[in-house]
Amino acid sequence: MKHDKPQPMPETDRIRLRHLHEDLDRRLQSLAGNADAVHRSRAHVDAVLDGEASIYGINTGFGALASKRIASDQLAQLQKNLLLSHACGTGDPLPRDITRLMLRLKIHALGLGQSGISIPVFEQLLSLDRHGIVPWVPSRGSVGASGDLAPLAHMALPLIGAGRCWTPDGTGAEPASDALARARLEPVELAAKDGLALINGTQMMAACGAEVLYRAIALLRNADILGAMSLEALQGSSRPFDARIHAIRPHPGQVAVAANIRRLLADSEILESHRDCGKVQDPYSLRCIPQVHGASRDALAHCSEVVERELNSVTDNPLVFDDGDIVSGGNFHGQPLALVLDHAAIALAELASISERRTYLLLAGHDGLPTLLMKDTGINSGFMIPQYTAAALVSENKVLAHPASVDSIPTSLGQEDHVSMGSIGALKLLSVLDNVERVLAVELLTSAQALDFRSPLKPGRGVQLAHRAVRDAVGHADHDYEVGADIETCARLLSERTLIRAVAEEVELD
Structure with a gap:
């Protein structure tokens, strides 16, 4: 079966290392005003939810549980459970500037429109960045292969009002619910595939x-x-x-x-x-x-x-x-x-x-x-x-x-x-x-x-x-x-x- 090759990324969307922070500023401002690619990819996810096929990460379990089909009325809970179960990092927090960069790189990657993230969750990510809300992320717990699962799970918890964030003065941590309330943001509910799109990825290593x-x-x-x-x-x-x-x-x-x-x-x-x-x-x-x-x-x-x-x-x-x-x-x-x-x-x-x-x-x-x-x-x-x-x-x-x-140490029961x-x-x-x-x-x-x-x-x-x-x-x-x-x-x-x-x-x- 022939598939169309994805088109190259426009130069205006590219992040260049020499101009890292300036390029991210420009890119995130652009996404805040135009997220057409995100809408298109989410429409494809919504379409398959009406079908009978088992699609990994959308209506199945994860890792060693990939063969388990999940009922449609449990898909939102599945994604929430994914964040909660994977937020098991430990140790000192990542430096605040690294976590902020990690968050921004995740927004950029999801904005490329190949991930199927839901629109409310994507907009909430943009809101966190706009309000300067930086999650508190323990530094240890990733093996760097199924994405940076634990660090990204901690990064994503504030979206649903859970976890912790850096205090505004950058000296410690506070409940994410307090940070959201100060910015007049409400927690969002995850939809099918959202949790997996958030925690799969190399953004901690890349940051x-x-x-x-x-x-x-x-x-x-x-x-x-x-x-x-x-x-x-x-x-x-x-x-x-x-x-x-x-x-x-x-x-x-x-x-x-x-x-x-x-x-x-x-x-x-x-x-x-x-x-x-x-x-x-x-x-x-x-x-x-x-x-x-x-x-x-x-x-x-x-x-x-x-x-x-x-x-x-x-x-x-x-x-x-x-x-x-x-x-x-x-x-x-x-x-x-x-x-x-x-x-x-x-x-x-x-x-x-x-x-x-x-x-x-x-x-x-x-x-x-x-x-x-x-x-x-x-x-x-x-x-x-x-x-x-x-x-x-x-x-x-x-x-x-x-x-x-x-x-290398095998994980997920050898999967x-x-x-x-x-x-x-x-x-x-x-x-x-x-x-x-x-x-x-x-x-x-x-x-x-x-x-x-x-x-x-x-x-x-x-x-x-x-x-x-x-x-x-x-x-x-x-x-x-x-x-x-x-x-x-x-x-x-x-x-x-x-x-x-x-x-x-x-x-x-x-």
Whole structure:
């Protein structure tokens, strides 16, 4: 039997990772005014309810109970029971911003019109987002294969007035009924297929991956800036960044990083001051910045491509097609995401690993820098202990970078006999990103301190701009002080893209 191939998604409906939040804002505003595809797919579900056929998830049980036919007068209760029984997550809640993104990605996916969600439920989802109501979702409980069942069930409970939501100030949880009442919303009643459409899908994994990779776009540029700052402070050589070297090993990331370093070092007085010093080679953490940073760039580019594709996919089950067919498949399986989430954790961890080595070099007293980056050590420990912090976080990342996707434990009495564990990879990835940002923050703090000792010689223009941005927020240290606050300040400079904006005033980075 010939079936028409679904039409490609219009470009105006696509979510792009680089413009993740802006694209979602635009997309959800569009759906609030025009949900024709949702109406069409729901009409197909309503049509089959009048027939005799057993269709999985519409008039049957779920998972191992798929062969059990459910009477028509019990279909609404079936969907409600589905949410209640699957909302069995545990552990600390997902971060509020991740859960909000998860909710918005679910609305976007349902809005593509292949899920058959009922109109009242879809409109209630839009209302939750419009009123800033964010469900409280325990982080543990998904195996990443039948969709993120437990997290999405908790996310969906507020639709029916059950479960919990974040308080408006984001400091804790409150009953969902209170959040609905404050927004003057009434709970909705689920119809056939609604529960399954809500909890099947990869939105928890996708939200974690999308948020990390969105932030990684800035992190990669920050890493290059920090590498250039440390290189200047350590009087390293610019020769390893010669374009000819990278042209004959033309990995895209490597080429881009080398070009960034060259631009950041342009017009450096520090480089000129030691051009004929006789040093033959720098340590790998300086000399191989393009090769290491570049490999992480290429890995994260691949991960971003897969995650962006997932953001624009329909991942629930069964799927409703425009010809009226309702087909059960496996788009909920998280394996495509599971693999790249593990890959992304490894790529990010390596950025921290090489950064910590540069911090170590900055403290070692080479090339005229004071040991531990303070002149009066003994009574002062200088910047000795921040390197401990970086080392601890790098070591933790080595554990977190162990792949989750190589594991599988069968569920649903063997019906779901291979699962991705992508949700575990997603949670680990969030931790890896936070650790990496703080390892880089330590390098930012120490490289800025080291550059102070090169004055009055000026570094390259890009490095000057970055150094000035740090010094606008954090001062030079002549004696020991409570350094942890400055590490957090430097982490904010990185995550809020302050350094990148400062450099971009005069230097364009890839």
